[in-house]
Amino acid sequence: MKIGIIGGGLTGLVAAHAVAGEHEVVLFEKMPYLGGCLSSYNMNDYWIERYYHHCFSxxxxxxxxxxxxxxxxxLEWMNGTTGYFARNRIFPLNTPREILAYPELTLLDKTKLAWLVLRAKKIDLTALDDIPADQYIIENLGTNVYSSFFEPLLKSKFGDRRNEVSAAWLISRIAIRSNRGVSGERLGYLNGGFHQIIGALESAVTRKGGKIEKQTPSSSLSRDGSVWTLNGTRFDAVISxxxxxxxxxxxxxALPHTPYQGAACLTLAMDRQVTNGIYWLNMKDSAPYGAxxxxxNFIPWERYGEHIVYLASYFSGTIQAQIDKRMITDFCRKFSVSEHEIHWHRMAIDPWAxxxxxxxxxxxxxxxxQAGLYMAGMFSRxxxxxxxxxxSIRAGNEVAECIRQRGLHDKT
Known part of the structure; x- marks a missing residue:
């Protein structure tokens, strides 16, 4: 079969890798680079992801x-430390002593929070799909636990849409991040950067005869019987x-619209670290970024020769004007940094993050x-x-298996 693939992010590349060689594959990517949200900047001496990344055990x-x-x-495993910026101060929240000292929560609040973390992996997420996260936390742990601990987390991930998020997402988040010791959370990273996955997949696809068309948006799609036409070329199947x-x-x-949001992630570099050794700092105080x-503070700075920081923000609709300048100004003020200390900065914006x-x-x-059209990505189950x-990798593999099963069916 001749297969067209829309999108050169992780799912598209995994699917292309899985079906190339056995089938004729053409992948279309609108950007001049591959990887989507897993793409990276090449800073001459090193690579660094456009958006922060790590993996789990x-x-x-x-x-x-x-x-x-x-x-x-x-693949290597590091400790990822966390904390909150509140009352214009940094509060680390890793060791029992640090958690007990956090002034935004009472001892009873902390006990309730510990109870939720311990039982998170056993909670039925299906039953929580229709329950708002804020309602669930307020009813089970109280208003203060929500406003002082969970609301900054939800804000850092979903911005103004945080009140729409389900309790299923929040409890899943707690469960997956419960692999934590007294020194922090155990997280994985690729020595040299995740761009190595993207580069290896690109090489594998082309080596097996697949074609990758960068800077080629998918602008038209139509169906004629069992054949789809994508960008003027006929395909037996299309993966979107x-x-x-x-x-x-x-x-x-026409399918039900999946609610999406955009991401604005500013990456900057300087000579010193300013978050007291903390990797992930949620912002409880108001800021134009959520984290x-x-x-x-996660990967040794010596690999880069400078300290690298991400300022992360999510948005719906139109992004605020000059968001990069607003982020830098606020960051410098809150963390006592002179703008002259910043070696470089890059802003990555994806309206469909x-x-x-x-x-x-x-x-x-x-x-x-859907009738010879296959769909997989961040919206998949x-x-x-x-x-x-x-x-995303599992989605790519599973949609490729659908293609294989269709091929077997066609042969019989």
């Missing part, structure tokens, strides 16, 4: 892929990894196949109720 599909493409020896509503815009089927992610896991999201998840590299 439960990411079995990711580990299998790393082994398959020959980079599993680069873009949001369902974007696929509909170019001629795809300060100090990459080099990922789904918002609103209440009722489960019912909106599309199936993989493998990424519910928390999107991840693991979920």
């Amino acid at each position: 439960s990411d079995t599909a990711l580990f299998a892929l790393l082994k398959e493409i020959g980079v599993s020896d680069k 990894t873009i949001p369902p509503q974007e696929l509909e815009r170019i001629g795809g089927p 300060v992610v100090s990459h080099t 990922g789904p918002v896991f609103t209440t009722g999201y489960r019912s909106l998840i599309p199936g993989y196949e 493998t990424n519910y109720p928390e999107r991840s590299m693991e979920g």
Whole structure:
């Protein structure tokens, strides 16, 4: 079969890798680079991701892929520390002593929070899909636990849409991040950067005869019987990894629109770290970003020769004007940094960065196949109720298996 693939992010590349060689594959990517939200900047002496990334010990599909493409020896495990910026101060929240000292929560609040963390993996997420996260936390742990601990987390991930997010997402988030010791959370990273996954997949696809067309947006899609025409070329099957509503815009089927949000992530570098050694700092105080992610408090700064920080923000609709300047100004003021200390900065903006896991999201998840058109990506069931590299890889593998099964059926 001749297969067209829309989108060169992780799911698209995994699917292309899985079916290339056995089938004729053409992948279309609108950007001049591959990887989507897993793409990276090349800063001459090193690579750094456009958006902060790490993996978890439960990411079995990711580990299998790393082994398959020959980079599993680069996987390493580090401690990721966390904290909150509140009352114009940094509060680390890793050791029992630090948690007990956090003034925004009472001892009773902390006891309730510990109870939720301990039982999170046993909670039935299906029953929580229709319950708002804020309602669930307020009813079970109280208003102060929500406003002082969970609301900054929800704000850092979903911005103004945080009140729409389901309790299923929040409890899933707590469960997956419960692999924590007194020194922090155990998180994985590839020595040298995750760009190695993207590069290895690109090489594998082209080596097997697949074609990758960068800077080529998918602008038109139509169906004639069992054949789809994508960008003027006829294909026996098309795999789309873009949001369902974007696929509909170019001629795809009308499906329930998956709620999406955009991401604005500013990366900067300087000579010193300013978050007291903390990797992930949620902002309880008001700021034009929801979290300060100090990459080099997670990965040794010596690999880069400078300290790297992400300022992360999510948005719906139109992004605020001059968001990069607003972020830098606020960051410098809050963390006593002179703008002259910043060596460089880059702003990555993606209006379709990922789904918002609103209440009722489960019912909106599309199936993989629609009359010869296949859909997989961050909106797929493998990424519910928390999107991840693991979920995107599994989606790519599963949609490729759908293609294989169709091929077997056609042969019989």
